[in-house]
Amino acid sequence: MSTPIVEFKNFGFRYKTQTSPTLHDINLTIHRGEKVLILGPSGSGKSTLANCINGLNPFSYDGVITGSCKVAGMETKNASIFALSKVVGTVLQDSDAQFVGLSVGEDIAFALENQGIPRKEMLPMVDQAARIVGMEDFLLHVPYDLSGGQKQKVALAGVMHGDVELLIFDEPLASLDPRMGMTAVELIDRIHREQNKTILIIEHRLEDVLHRHVDRIVLMNEGRIVYDGEPDRLLASDLLTRHGIREPLYIMAMKYAGCELEPGQKLSDIHELDLSPFEEKLKKQHLAKVDKYVPKIGEEILKVENVTFAYGKDPVLKDVSFTIKRGEKVAFVGKNGAGKSTMAKLICGIERPREGRIMLNGADYTSLSIKEIAEKVGYVMQNPNQMLVKDMIKDEVELAMLLRGRSRKEIDEAVKKALKMCGLWPMRNWPVSAVSYGQKKRVTIASILVLQPDIIILDEPTAGQDFRHYTEIMEFLDELNREYGITIVFITHDMHLAIQYTDRAVVFAEGEVVADDSVYKVLSDDQVINRANLKQTSLYTLAMRLGIEPEAYIEHFINYERMVRDHGKPAAD
Amino acid sequence: MENRLLINLIPGDTFLHRLTGKTKVRTFIILLVYIIMSFDIRLIMPLFILSIIGLVSLRPNWKKVKYFIIVITVVNLLNIVLFWLAGPDIGSYWCGGGNTVLVSLTERLFLSAETLWYLSVRFIKMITSFMVSLVFILSITPSEMAAGLYSIKVPYKICTIFSIAFRYIPDIARDYNNIKVSLQTRGVELDPKKASLKSRLKQNALILVPLIITSFERVGNISNAMDLRGYGRGKTRTYYSEHEELKADKVFKAIYIILLLFCAYWIITQNIMPQDFRMWYPFV
Numbered sequence: 001m002s003t004p005i006v007e008f009k010n011f012g013f014r015y016k017t018q019t020s021p022t023l024h025d026i027n028l029t030i031h032r033g034e035k036v037l038i039l040g041p042s043g044s045g046k047s048t049l050a051n052c053i054n055g056l057n058p059f060s061y062d063g064v065i066t067g068s069c070k071v072a073g074m075e076t077k078n079a080s081i082f083a084l085s086k087v088v089g090t091v092l093q094d095s096d097a098q099f100v101g102l103s104v105g106e107d108i109a110f111a112l113e114n115q116g117i118p119r120k121e122m123l124p125m126v127d128q129a130a131r132i133v134g135m136e137d138f139l140l141h142v143p144y145d146l147s148g149g150q151k152q153k154v155a156l157a158g159v160m161h162g163d164v165e166l167l168i169f170d171e172p173l174a175s176l177d178p179r180m181g182m183t184a185v186e187l188i189d190r191i192h193r194e195q196n197k198t199i200l201i202i203e204h205r206l207e208d209v210l211h212r213h214v215d216r217i218v219l220m221n222e223g224r225i226v227y228d229g230e231p232d233r234l235l236a237s238d239l240l241t242r243h244g245i246r247e248p249l250y251i252m253a254m255k256y257a258g259c260e261l262e263p264g265q266k267l268s269d270i271h272e273l274d275l276s277p278f279e280e281k282l283k284k285q286h287l288a289k290v291d292k293y294v295p296k297i298g299e300e301i302l303k304v305e306n307v308t309f310a311y312g313k314d315p316v317l318k319d320v321s322f323t324i325k326r327g328e329k330v331a332f333v334g335k336n337g338a339g340k341s342t343m344a345k346l347i348c349g350i351e352r353p354r355e356g357r358i359m360l361n362g363a364d365y366t367s368l369s370i371k372e373i374a375e376k377v378g379y380v381m382q383n384p385n386q387m388l389v390k391d392m393i394k395d396e397v398e399l400a401m402l403l404r405g406r407s408r409k410e411i412d413e414a415v416k417k418a419l420k421m422c423g424l425w426p427m428r429n430w431p432v433s434a435v436s437y438g439q440k441k442r443v444t445i446a447s448i449l450v451l452q453p454d455i456i457i458l459d460e461p462t463a464g465q466d467f468r469h470y471t472e473i474m475e476f477l478d479e480l481n482r483e484y485g486i487t488i489v490f491i492t493h494d495m496h497l498a499i500q501y502t503d504r505a506v507v508f509a510e511g512e513v514v515a516d517d518s519v520y521k522v523l524s525d526d527q528v529i530n531r532a533n534l535k536q537t538s539l540y541t542l543a544m545r546l547g548i549e550p551e552a553y554i555e556h557f558i559n560y561e562r563m564v565r566d567h568g569k570p571a572a573d
Numbered sequence: 574m575e576n577r578l579l580i581n582l583i584p585g586d587t588f589l590h591r592l593t594g595k596t597k598v599r600t601f602i603i604l605l606v607y608i609i610m611s612f613d614i615r616l617i618m619p620l621f622i623l624s625i626i627g628l629v630s631l632r633p634n635w636k637k638v639k640y641f642i643i644v645i646t647v648v649n650l651l652n653i654v655l656f657w658l659a660g661p662d663i664g665s666y667w668c669g670g671g672n673t674v675l676v677s678l679t680e681r682l683f684l685s686a687e688t689l690w691y692l693s694v695r696f697i698k699m700i701t702s703f704m705v706s707l708v709f710i711l712s713i714t715p716s717e718m719a720a721g722l723y724s725i726k727v728p729y730k731i732c733t734i735f736s737i738a739f740r741y742i743p744d745i746a747r748d749y750n751n752i753k754v755s756l757q758t759r760g761v762e763l764d765p766k767k768a769s770l771k772s773r774l775k776q777n778a779l780i781l782v783p784l785i786i787t788s789f790e791r792v793g794n795i796s797n798a799m800d801l802r803g804y805g806r807g808k809t810r811t812y813y814s815e816h817e818e819l820k821a822d823k824v825f826k827a828i829y830i831i832l833l834l835f836c837a838y839w840i841i842t843q844n845i846m847p848q849d850f851r852m853w854y855p856f857v
Contacts, residue, residue, distance in 0.1 A: 060800055082806040090801045097791050098798035101813075102582045102716050102740055109813035111802040116809050119816065126813065142582045144743060158802060350754050369767075374758040385786050386748065387755045389779045403760030447759065 005087075005166055005198050006030040006053055010067035013052055022048045023223045026067070032165065035192050035199040037209050037231075040220035041244040041466040046202050049220065050168050053200070054090045055081035072165065085111070089159030093171040093464075095151040096143070104130070104146070105139035108157045129157040132195065133187065147336055149180035153187065160191075166198045167191065173205050174464050177335045177493045178535035185211045204466045206240070207248035207538060210268050219243060231268035236261040244468040246496070250538040253557055254278060256564070257285035270538045275545055282546055290559040295503045298326030300362075301454055301487055302347065307356035309346060316342045318511045319356070324455070324489065329481055331498040331519065332491045334508035335533035340491050343508065344457045347489075349373035360454070374400070378448035378456040382463055384440040387447070393435070394419070394428040397446045418450040421484060423476070438469045442476065449486075457489040462497060474501050495523065495537060499558055507532045520554035579637055580739060581714050584814075587631050589712040594815055596822045598721025600829050601709040606836050608702045610844060612667070612852040614694050617701055624704035631711050641707065649699045653692045657684070664688030668854040690854060715739035720812035729810050737795070745788060752783050 008028040014021035023045050030036055040046040051057040053071055058064075059081040069076045072087045092098045101107030108129050112122045130136040133153040143151065152172065159167065169188060173181040189212035192199045203209050206217075210231065217234050219227035221243040227234055234240065240247050247255070250270050254261060259278040266272045275282070302324040309317040317339045324330055332340040345351045347358060349370045357364045360376055381387050390396040397418055401411040419425040422442045427435065432443060441461065448456055461477065462470040478501060480486050490502060498505050498519045505522045507515040509531040515522050522528055523537055543553035584590050589597075608617065628638075656663065664687030665672045677683040713721070719732035753763065761776045762768040768776070799805075818826075 054801055056797055056801065060797055081800055082803050085801055085803045085806075092794065092798055092801075094791075094794045096744065097794035100737065100740060100795060100799055100802075102714065102736060106716055106813050110799075110804070113810050113813055114803040114806050116807050116811050119811055119813060122811065122813055140583050143740070155798075345754075348758060350758070369764075370754075370757045371760050371762060374760065379755065379758050381751060381755050383787065385790070386752050386783050389756070389782045400759040403762075451759075 002032045004029045004070075005032045005072055006200075007070040008067070009069075011052070011069050012066040013048060013057060014064045015048075015057075016062040016064070021066075021223065023052070026069075026225060028218060028225060028228065030166075030198065030200065032198055033196065035189075035213070035215045036201070037206075037214045037217045038200060038202045038220065039204060039206060039217055039245055041204060041468055043222075044220040044243075045223040046220045047170060048223075050090070050170055050200065050202050052076065053084075053166070054088045054168055055079065055084035056090075086163055088166045088168060089156075089164040090168045090170065091152065091155045091159060091172060093174050095148050095155055095175060098155050099143045099151050102142065103139065104135060104141050104143075104154050107143070107154050108135075108139075110158055111161055125161055126157075129160050132160065132191065133157045147180070148175045148177075149183060152176070152184060156187070156191070160195070160197075164197070166200065168200045168202070170202045171204075171464075172201065173203060173208050177533050178208075178495055179335065179533035181205075181208050182211055182535055185209060189213070204245060206245055210248060213269070219245070230263070232266060233263035235267040236263050236265070244466060246467040246470075248538055249496075249557075250542045252561075253285075253539060253542060254282065256557075256560060257281045270541050270545075279546065282542075283548070285560075286546075286548055286553060286556055288560070290556060290563055293559050293562050295329070296327050296482075296485070297503075298485070300324075301326040301360065303359040303362075304343075304347075305356050305359070307343075307346060307353045307358060309342060309351060309353050315354075316511050317346070317353075320511075320513050321356075322506050322513055322516050324487060326454070326487055327481065327485045328504065329478075329488045329502045330490070331502040331505045332489060332508060333493070333495075333498060333505050333522075333532065333534065334514075338508040338532065339511045340506075340508045341459065344379065344459065344489065344491055347455075347457065348377050348379045350379075371404075374453070375451045376454050378451065378453040380441075380444055380448055380456060380458045380461070382459040382461075384437070384444045387444045388432050388440065391431055391433075392428075393424060393430050393432055393443055393446075396432055396443055397424075397428075397450050400447060400451050414450050414452070418446045421449060421480060422446040436469075437465070438472050441473055445477075445480075449480075453486075455487040455489060457491065459491045460493070461490060462492075462494065470497075477501070495519075495534060499523070499537070499554070500561065507534075509533075518555075520551055520558060523554060524551040579641070579710060581711070582739070584714050584717070585631065585712075587712075588821065589627060589631055589708070591819065591821065592712070592825060593818055593822050594713060594717030594719070594721035594812070595724035596721075596818070596825045596829075597709060597713050597717065598725065600825055601705065602725070603829050603833050603836065604705050605702065607832060608698060608705065610836060610840050612691075612694055612698065614697065615853060617694070617698050621697055621701040621704065624701060624708055627708040628704060628711070631708065633711050638707070638711075645703045646700065649696055649703075652699070653696050656695070657688065657692060658682075661685070661688060664691040667691045667852045669851050686856065687854065690856075691852070694852065714814065716812065716814035720815035723810075723812065724815075730805070733804075741791070741795070744791070745784070748787050749780065749784055752780050752787075756780060 008026040011023065011026040012021050013023040038046045038049060048057060052069055055076060065077045071084060074083060076084065099107050101110055105126055108126045109122055112125060127136060130139060133156050135150065135153050135157060172184050176184060185208060188199060191197060201209055214231060216229065217231050218225055219234065219239060226243060227239050235251055251267065259281050261267055265274060300323050304320060304322050307317055307320045308315055320343065332343060334340050346353055349368065352366055358366055365373060388396055390399060394415060398411050398415045401414055419428055422445055424442055424446055462473055465473065474497065477488060481488055490497065492498060502519060505519045506513055507522055507528055514531050515525065515528040524540060529536060539554050539557055540550045543550040608620065661683050662672065664685055668687040668690060671687050673686040674683050675686055715736045719736045722732045723729050756779060757763060761779060763773055763776065
């Protein structure tokens with residue numbers, strides 16, 4: 001057995017600003033060379049745990065430590081964040097904010113500069129670190145030209161120097177598209193094997209992390225460790241659903257089929273897993289009758305015709321055409337810079353097409369002002385903090401009506417309706433700052449709905465949210481669509497979201513629409529997947545291994561899932 | 574994101590660009606002293622010519638630079654016209670008492686040769702200081718600036734402000750645009766044709782609330798990222814952007830040291846122990 005690098009003993013932590021501890025009774029040992037996933041919903045204390053290892057707690061966020069935590073032999077409450085930073089490298093979630101240098105080279109060198117290492121010795125070290133993550137040709141690039149994945153690689157190179165033994169990744173997949181996320185997981189795995197570092201990944205996206213082997217999973221909930229052991233045993237148990245973590249899709253499919261999962265079955269690897277004991281049940285499940293989901297779709301509402309757009313010389317959108325019908329839920333997917341956000345801006349009138357036209361209810365509306373268009377198409381930004389300007393929920397929601405000079409009576413009616421639709425009516429007099437992230441999201445949606453638009457466009461509505469909040473937000477949007485017939489467009493990287501909650505995907509790649517079809521068809525098409533930086537789901541792999549047509553398999557799964565969601569699980573037959 | 578600022582983030586490859594930050598900062602400070610200390614055209618003119626050569630040698634983006642040059646020239650012309658209006662006889666005080674009237678508009682408003690000389694020198698002095706600053710700004714990156722300031726014993730935490738500010742200004746500008754757009758869709762009218770200045774100012778204030786909140790979030794993340802990489806650990810630090818001194822840096826060092834000595838001599842003899850306030854005037 002190798003020596004421990006992190007040792008928690010009866011450890012507890014309470015932030016100075018809070019009355020009760022965030023971490024309780026933590027007993028955890030991480031050995032040198034291990035690769036451990038710390039899993040848990042938001043607020044479970046997993047980030048706090050990581051910050052207790054790298055020294056941000058209690059040096060940046062003041063708090064009280066009970067018990068003991070030793071990192072590389074140092075008792076953290078006596079060590080400084082600087083001493084710890086020599087052993088522990090942390091890659092933070094926000095890849096943009098942590099890029100402090102003005103070029104890739106400078107950012108990688110930042111830690112070395114702070115140690116006062118002469119430039120002559122620094123250059124080869126920077127070069128080597130850049131080479132490990134594959135960024136050696138980008139040393140002179142400025143951060144504004146890099147993708148999220150590249151910035152993350154730079155951040156990793158910047159904390160890997162010298163004696164750093166333990167690398168902590170705080171939600172490394174949060175802002176990456178599916179393909180980049182997969183690459184990141186592969187890179188972390190390579191660093192683990194080749195550089196001989198201990199790896200700690202903090203995530204709630206279990207399935208994506210399991211793309212590569214992890215030695216151990218630590219599941220946290222409400223500040224306590226509820227599971228600490230091998231991945232297979234965890235997947236066989238019901239702990240994941242109980243603690244608000246999304247199970248991998250193939251595990252869900254197997255559980256729906258009534259397969260009895262045992263720890264010894266390599267459940268964590270869809271390719272290695274022995275399917276022979278389950279094959280019969282899985283195939284039988286595929287034949288089970290499901291209600292075919294038919295969305296309530298009305299007449300054509302939005303029509304985009306041969307739209308071309310460019311900011312400068314190079315076109316961002318090339319000859320794009322598609323239509324959206326009333327009551328539809330549509331996902332815009334594709335990698336960053338593929339044109340999906342630009343398309344949304346064109347629909348909202350924030351930008352105007354160079355060529356082609358956009359019609360709403362059969363009339364070209366692009367000559368109207370942004371303000372006028374907003375009464376037909378609402379746009380909800382990703383970060384609610386960038387939208388909220390008032391203190392009170394009610395004031396926030398009525399702002400758009402007030403600015404349009406409507407009568408008091410009209411305003412009150414519209415506000416009441418919007419607040420009721422969003423379930424915020426009882427909270428109308430609450431301060432905006434007092435509510436949770438998910439509720440803030442609702443407030444922003446209500447403040448858009450108050451104008452009674454025909455369509456709302458949501459940019460990454462669930463970014464950074466754990467499964468519970470994700471479900472809460474998505475169920476709410478689903479209800480808006482079902483009950484009030486509101487047409488919804490999602491801009492998203494999240495294929496789970498697209499599969500579970502939308503009727504159709506419009507796939508963008510290099511400024512063109514490369515696919516416009518139901519989500520399961522899109523996700524069964526290799527060519528589209530490659531062009532748009534998407535990723536096959538594990539259902540695809542499962543179907544292939546069972547010898548079932550993937551498209552049909554995924555469609556069946558989605559319909560079954562929707563049925564379970566709406567009516568609960570049907571009794572086993 | 575397009576870089577709309579004049580500042581380069583990545584060093585260029587002309588002669589001046591390749592100097593170290595230390596050389597650039599030190600030379601710039603000494604040249605500023607040199608310009609400020611005198612009203613002597615014999616000292617200012619050579620620097621004026623050199624700064625033009627310097628600017629051309631940097632091969633700047635003339636489209637961007639042109640705008641600045643025009644604005645500064647116009648403002649300075651306005652400045653000397655106002656000087657003239659305030660005191661048409663100001664030249665005789667500076668040029669030894671002579672008052673050779675060239676043109677006379679009224680009894681009070683006249684243009685003398687002395688005033689014309691004084692105002693011309695003044696104008697060239699202002700333009701030279703602008704040109705030297707422009708050359709400095711165009712030749713340096715914010716990181717070199719930080720390294721250069723550090724080399725003259727400015728504490729590195731203050732130097733860091735320069736580089737960090739330039740790093741995040743475009744990000745904050747992007748946040749500002751996002752927030753602006755989201756408010757516009759909700760009905761905030763920022764079009765000058767449709768809303769009065771007063772209401773636009775009032776509505777712009779609405780943007781500030783979310784901008785401040787998102788900026789605070791960002792600051793928290795930045796400072797964590799810096800702490801975790803050992804920023805503020807030691808009393809000293811080194812700079813990746815500051816390469817070894819080349820031959821040109823050594824030549825510049827010799828020049829700026831000689832210039833520094835000259836400035837010291839000039840200030841002591843001409844400014845601290847002045848016999849009279851007369852400026853050099855060739856036509857006495």
